[in-house]
Amino acid sequence: MTRNPSPTATLSAADAATLQGIDGLEQIDLLLPDMNGLLRGKRVTRDALDKVYADGVCLPMSLIGTDITGNTVEETGLGYDIGDEDRICRPVPGSLKPVPWAPRPMAQLLLSMEDAAGGAFEANPREVLKRVLDRYASRGLKPVVAVELEFYLFDRLPDAQGRPQPAINPNTGARNRSTQVYYMEDLNDYRGFTDAVAAACAAQGIPADTAVAEYAPGQFEINLRHRDDALLACDDAICLKRAIKAIAQQQGMQASFMAKPFVEQAGCGLHVHASVLDADGRNIFASGPDAPAAALKHAIGGLQRSAGDCLLLFAPHANSYRRFVLNAFVPLNECWGYNNRTVAMRVPHSDAKNMRIEHRIAGADANAYLVTAAVLAGMLWGIDNGFDPGPAIVGNAYEQTENKQPFWRDAISTFVESDFIREQFGERFRHIYGQQKLKEMRTFYAQVTDLEYEWYLRAV
Template identity: 70%
Template sequence: MTDSTSDSPLPAQDLQTLRGMADCQSVDLLLSDTNGLLRGKRVTAQSLPAVYRDGICLPMSLIATDITGNTVEETGLGYDIGDQDRICRPVPGSLRPVPWAPQPTAQLLLSMEDGNGAAFAAHPRSVLERVLARFHALGLTPVVAVELEFYLFDARADARGRPQTPPHPLNGERSDRTQVYYLDDLDTHRGFIDAVTAACRQQRVPADTAVAEYAPGQFEINLQHRNDALLACDDAVFLKRTVKAIAQQQGQLASFMAKPFAAQAGSGMHLHVSLLDRAGRNILACSADAPSAALRHAIGGLQHAMSDCLLLFAPHANSYRRFVANAFVPLNDSWGFNNRTVAMRVPHSDAGNTRIEHRIAGADANPYLVTAAVLAGMLDGLQRQCDPGPPVVGNAYTQRPLQSPAWSESIQRFIASEFIARHFGIAFRHIYGQQKRREMLDFQSQVSDLDYAWYLRTV
């Protein structure tokens, strides 16, 4: 389906995308909830102009459904208001093809409005948009890149119902070794990596580098930096959808779960951020021998905001299993140059490309909310001129006190946080906090297999 009329309601870029898709049949309308899950509708391509013109209605409660897809009544978005609909409108420029679909299909991101036509306070993309507006008011532009780690599993579980690495395509053996950055592992899974790369290219997702990570079946795909943080997060959303879809198409399972195995590395979301002024200069630019004031203040702000924002970086029960020592996961608020044991790393680069790599978030987190939290912390530090202390040289695990964060404490801290209310709004704090509190209570009410193994016959 193409629309060649001059009065089309589609923006020029989206109209061009649609015209480039031969015989497009349907469009997936995607709304990211606070957990990062994509919800929405599938419509015919013929109805797309009406979607751009009028929007579509979706329940407001979708934004804060729990991880199992149930409405969280404590948010106030369910029965209390009659489970009302809200208008959702296309994000201009986000129309992309769905390369793995069996028939020509497009996909389109949505943004939810409140009852007055403004952006809904709890929609993750809008949360980030509000933080970015404060940077732009100061003449600053964040440049952002997202790195995502994930595991590739066999679609079939093992005899205990646990995930297992996929069999080698030639000998059928399953790898149990760790060979970080091992090119043979990339060659073994070349069919998957190449298919993901090709699908990303068709969607204009700038996937840059693929590496075999620190566990069997674990990989990382990096995205190129963008001077539009919203677009950088859109890229991450499309990448996650692509990785999962291609894996399923090839009889495998891709998971961004933070800690699938107790004895193997967890999967993180590392966020790279630099800041440009109105003249296009990176205000963080410096060398390790002479850290700039802006770099130090931004890192100081991230340290100050770390505990309040931890629920955004580690949103689920499983997220906290990732925080173990000697696993390249931050266990304190340390920072340093060219050092992977710290929370805020300044990667090796020339002075002009100085950036902060924020290493706390898990791959299971919502990229819009992680980016909003990181940028809010940096902005707060710049404005208050926070002092981060000296950079760590060497092993941060042995030089700073280690922390063992807990889900319940993160939820309590978030719900009471003045920082969250100030930067993200009281409405978002309430909705997200109550969503996570309900998830925690429901999770804790379950009786696990370990309960039976430890207690059924012994007490």
């Protein structure tokens, strides 16, 4: 394959402007999001950047499918079976950004992995989403997407039992022990953190616009404004996570997007807001609660029918399933409704022009690219097939519907056998992701926990 020898030929105007704006730039982090949404890659010096743009950078193909502990999953076929081959990874145009929290002038750059022939690697999460977007484009449609992320701020030191504990309030000097949802004093107390995150977002062009103290001590949510480019919306989410974690660490705290850190407290969700524009820029969901648009209902119907097949993308880890508990603002089935936080597919209060679906199933521990791909694929499937979602739930969905208890093992089994996953995302992706999760599950259940010693060591 012929490589372009000129780095300026692949250097976008936005990236060139970023380079010019960072005085004394020393290092660049090259970031490749894996299937778990973890950022892997390399750190290079400024003088190596031109070569990265011209020729790409080599990274092991197995990085895409490593497990949550960073180990190669041989069952994916990306490890020893192919000699742990490298693949060329190329810069994502426009993704070069400054790293304002770094002690020295630094930047970061997202990468996308190629296959052996020089095309896009089909199991790369960003590419999985891109293929879904291509199907929308072929119909003259464009999704508009926004991502909401919930997370906890913890003390960097665990408690006496080795468990995480809320960070010490910078203003009071004490740990918050009570739940004060949307409490402005908590936001004021942590202003040093939220202001630093806001400054980082401004420097990196991440459209964050709202910070909220959430439903548990030390839990927060930062919302991203909608974009009519779902790839950029997910790039924003990945980069926002990195900024939040880095700034928390810099301020003596630990930020975690773990789905359910505490049994007795709220879990952390990743909510995707989505609408769809037609070729003339009109929202095909535009309507009111009394007469919902057909496209809106069909999209919700598709999300309902695909939810089980996609659950492993929404809840990828063992801990993810602890989040699905009663009366915790987490959906326990596939119902829908208007302005209702007890349902899975919520249509938020808005005017007709901005009517959208808020998908509430995924945890914050999930990969934003894959969650968004699953949401958009389910919506388009419903629109194409005219699925009926049934009546909207009014009031408490927990009391009016059958509450399901999902399990990791069942979600994996459904995923690896799913025709929907194969048809929408490809056989290779289904195999690699499914084998990754099977390996993680087997490793997890091979451990002997403290609770087992407490329950069984003496009793049996």
